[in-house]
Amino acid sequence: MFDLICICMITGMIICGMGNGQILRQGIMALSGQEEARSASAASQGDTGETEGEEQGDLIQEQGEKKKVALTFDDGPHPQYTLEMLAALKERNVKATFFLLGEAVEQHPEIVKQMHEDGHTIGNHSYKHEQLSKLSMEQACEQVERTNRLIYDITGVYPSYLRPPFGDWHEKLDCEVNMVEVLWDIDTLDWSSKNHGQIVEKVLKNVQENDIILMHDGYETSVTAAMEIIDTLNKQGYEFVTVDEILFD
Ligand SMILES: [Zn+2]
Numbered sequence: 001m002f003d004l005i006c007i008c009m010i011t012g013m014i015i016c017g018m019g020n021g022q023i024l025r026q027g028i029m030a031l032s033g034q035e036e037a038r039s040a041s042a043a044s045q046g047d048t049g050e051t052e053g054e055e056q057g058d059l060i061q062e063q064g065e066k067k068k069v070a071l072t073f074d075d076g077p078h079p080q081y082t083l084e085m086l087a088a089l090k091e092r093n094v095k096a097t098f099f100l101l102g103e104a105v106e107q108h109p110e111i112v113k114q115m116h117e118d119g120h121t122i123g124n125h126s127y128k129h130e131q132l133s134k135l136s137m138e139q140a141c142e143q144v145e146r147t148n149r150l151i152y153d154i155t156g157v158y159p160s161y162l163r164p165p166f167g168d169w170h171e172k173l174d175c176e177v178n179m180v181e182v183l184w185d186i187d188t189l190d191w192s193s194k195n196h197g198q199i200v201e202k203v204l205k206n207v208q209e210n211d212i213i214l215m216h217d218g219y220e221t222s223v224t225a226a227m228e229i230i231d232t233l234n235k236q237g238y239e240f241v242t243v244d245e246i247l248f249d
Contacts, residue, residue: 068210068238069210069212069238069239070213071097071229072123072212072243073085073096073222073226074098075129075217076098076101076218077100077105077108077115078108081220082098085217085222085223086114089118090118092227092231096121097121097243098121098122099162099182101127102127102128105147106150112151121243122151124148124161125163125164128143132164132169141177144162144175147159161179161180183212184213184214186206186211188214190216191218191222196221196225199225200229203225203233204233210246213229
């Protein structure tokens with residue numbers, strides 16, 4: 001139900017909280033660093049077209065450096081498909097980032113524990129998927145902080161990353177937490193199509209180095225599509241990392 005209006009658009013970062021200048025600067029640097037890497041790559045080719053850029057990509061791969069990409073899964077944990085996702089990721093030794101809903105965390109703490117033990121990054125997707133900008137400051141912060149507390153109680157770690165529902169941020173939100181907002185580069189619309197082939201095609205056609213891919217772990221087709229995406233992109237020289245490695249490396 002929540003997914004019907006889960007519309008997410010670009011990758012970016014905003015900080016919620018006080019005393020967060022350092023994180024804010026890191027966030028901006030990371031984002032511009034990514035863009036600079038892309039433009040530096042183009043510039044080093046002179047006035048080049050995509051073909052030469054691709055050749056450079058091949059060269060990097062030959063030198064043993066992999067292109068990073070991050071899978072992110074929203075709205076979980078789901079009692080069946082999140083477990084299937086975790087098992088399939090483990091088989092492939094892939095780490096992903098899960099943005100969890102507080103109310104689902106309350107229902108399935110054992111899955112959150114396993115997710116943490118498997119080495120995935122756990123982020124906050126609010127308590128019950130409300131549009132934060134439509135709430136009062138106090139209510140919006142409670143959605144964020146309550147979910148942080150629930151995740152902390154299970155994993156012993158406060159989440160550092162927040163993906164606001166619908167990618168919608170409360171511009172003046174001033175909660176007592178330091179968090180980095182994480183949006184996305186590719187929206188698979190997996191919740192809408194529930195079509196394995198369409199989900200895979202959307203990613204394979206559009207993916208670039210350092211992209212953050214938005215998926216949801218509540219559907220069988222998302223699990224199977226994510227695994228085909230992993231297997232295919234691995235062969236193309238990509239490695240799957242958690243969002244911190246995209247944003248801050
Ligand atoms: Zn969502």
